[in-house]
Amino acid sequence: MIEHSLALVGFGNVGQAFARLLMRKQAELEKDFGLTFKVTGIATGRHGMAIDPAGINLPRALEIVRKGGNLDELSKVPKPNSMLDFIRSCPANVLFENTPVNHETGQPAVDHLRTALECGMHAVTANKGPVVHAYRELTDLAHSKGLRFMHESTVMDGAPIFSLLRAALPGAELKGFHGILNSCTNLLLELMEQGNSFDEAVRYAQSIGIAETDPSADIDGWDAAIKVAALATVVMGIPLKPQQVERQGIRDITPQMIEEARRAGERWKLVCRARLENGNIVASVRPQRVKPDSPLYSINGTSSYVQFELDVLPGLGIVESDPGPETTAYGLLADWLNIIRGV
C-alpha cells in the first residue's frame, strides 16, 4: 500500500473543508481504494506555513487557523521564504491549490501549479483563473512529466462536469452548452422576485456571504464569463478568454421587468451560452426571460445548471442543488482519486 503525501496551498473555506473531508473519508479511502495519505504541508496567506514530512496533525491545524493562530508552530523544517519556496520544499505527490486568485492573470495560482508540476507533483485546483489563463501550458507540462492537471471544482463546484465529459461520453461530439453558472446573480434575481430592490438583494446576499464586498465581478457577469471560458477551453478544446464572451450583467434588471416576467409566467435568469459555429466558439452571458418548460426555470438560490448539446444526445443537463464548501472540497477529492484511478 502506497502512502500518498498531500500539500495544501491556500487554507480558507475550501481548503479547510477539504481537510475535514479528508479526515471524514480516511477509513473509507483505505477500505475502498486501498490508499493511505498524510498531509505533509499546509501554506496559508495569513496564518503561516507548516511542513512535516511525517504528516501534519489536521485537527490541530484546523484549530490553530480557527483561533487565528499561526501554522508555523507545526512545522518541522525552517520556514520557506515564499509560497514557491514552500512548494519546492514540501515532500508531496499532489498539490491542492486554493489561494485567492487574480482573475485577469490567473496569478499566483498559475505559478503555484507550474512549480508543483515542475517538482513532480500532480496539480489540482478549485481556481478558475489557471484554467482560463494557462490550461494548455499546465496540461502539456503535466503530460510531459507523466502527471495530471485537474480542476473539477472550477465550474459548478464539485459536480462532476469535467469528468463526465472526459470519462462518460466517449464518441460523442459536443456542439455547445448553456446554463446558469453564477450562484450570486441567481440568488439576487430570486430575491428581487420576492420583492426586494436590487440594492436590498445585494445587501442580503452580502450578509450571508454569497456576494463579495465588491460584488461587481458577479453582477456584471465576469464570474459567469470566466466559467464559460473555462468550460469552452477544456470541453470544447478551443481556448476562449473571458473578454471574448459577449457579456451583459444584471444591473439593468428592474423590479418592473421582474414583475412583467412574473405576470407572463416567466423568470429572469443570467444565462450563459457557448456554441461552435464554423469552428469558432460564439459565447455569451446575458439576462434572459425563461419559461417554465426550461430546466433553467426551476434553478433556485445558489443552485446551478448546465445543459450540453451533443450530436448523440440533444440535451443532457446537470443540476447542482444547494452547494456548499464541502461540495467544492469533494471536487478536489474526486480529482485526486481520478488521478490515482487513471480516469
Next chain:
Amino acid sequence: MIEHSLALVGFGNVGQAFARLLMRKQAELEKDFGLTFKVTGIATGRHGMAIDPAGINLPRALEIVRKGGNLDELSKVPKPNSMLDFIRSCPANVLFENTPVNHETGQPAVDHLRTALECGMHAVTANKGPVVHAYRELTDLAHSKGLRFMHESTVMDGAPIFSLLRAALPGAELKGFHGILNSCTNLLLELMEQGNSFDEAVRYAQSIGIAETDPSADIDGWDAAIKVAALATVVMGIPLKPQQVERQGIRDITPQMIEEARRAGERWKLVCRARLENGNIVASVRPQRVKPDSPLYSINGTSSYVQFELDVLPGLGIVESDPGPETTAYGLLADWLNIIRGV
C-alpha cells in the same frame, strides 16, 4: 489496429438506429479510438438471421428489413436453429442484445446475454429485464471470464447514468435518488394539462408511438418500477425487484385534479423514489404534485430526470431532453467504447 467483430441480436428501432450510428461514426472511431469494426451477425425475430465472418453490408441489411425482407439471404453460413445457436455460431467480440423482453422473467434476453458471455463475448443490452432479474449473475459471469456486462441504455436511454456513477463520482456515498423515469406517463399528464381526457391522451400517445397498444405497463407504473429496481440494484448495490417498489400509476388522476394543481401553480408528475434506510432500500413510484422550484416541474414530454443524493453532493440531477432511438443507440455505443477503454 484490432478489428472488432460485433453481433446484433434484435434489429428493431433500437438495433437499426445502432447500425446507422455505427455507420455514421465509423471514420471518427478509427480516428479518435484507433478502432475498426465489422458486424459479423444480425439476428431478428421476424426478418431472419445472417452471419458473415467477413462483415455484413449494413446499408443492405437495413434496406432488407425496411422492405420487410429476410436477412437469411446475406448469410454465409448454414442457418442456425435458434437464437442461442446463432449466438454460439457468430464469430464476435461483443454482443448487443435488443430483443423484445418479458419483464417478469427478463427472458429471453438473460439467456442471450449469458450465452454470449459463455462464448467469450462482452454483453451489452438496452433491455432492463436482465438488469433486474440477473444483474449479479451476469456481472459475476462476465468478471470470471475477463469480460463486461453493460447496460447504459436501460435507464434514461443513452444519458450516461451508470457510467457517471461508475466513473465520475469516486469516494461519494449514494443515499438515494428520485426523478421522472417513465416518458409515456409524463407525456400523458402533459396532454391532460392541455385539456385532453385520459383516454384522449392515451390515444394520441399511441398514435405517435409513445404508448403501447396495451399501455398498462406504463400507466400502472410498472415500467417506472422496473427502472427504479434496475437503478437501485446497480448503483446502490442492493438487489431490488420491481414488486418491492411501492407502486401507484396515473389511472386515478382526473382532469379535476390536474386543474386543481394548475390553479395552485403545480403539476402532477409520476415520481420515482428510492432511499437507503437502515441498510434497506425503500422505493416507490407514485403521482405527486410538484412545485415550480423543483427540477421535476420543467420536465416535459418524453424528457426524463433523475436526482442523486450523495453524502458529498446534496443534489446532483441529470436531465435528458427529447430522447429518440438514436439516444438509446448511443448508450450501446458508449458501453462498447467504455469496454474498450476499460472505464
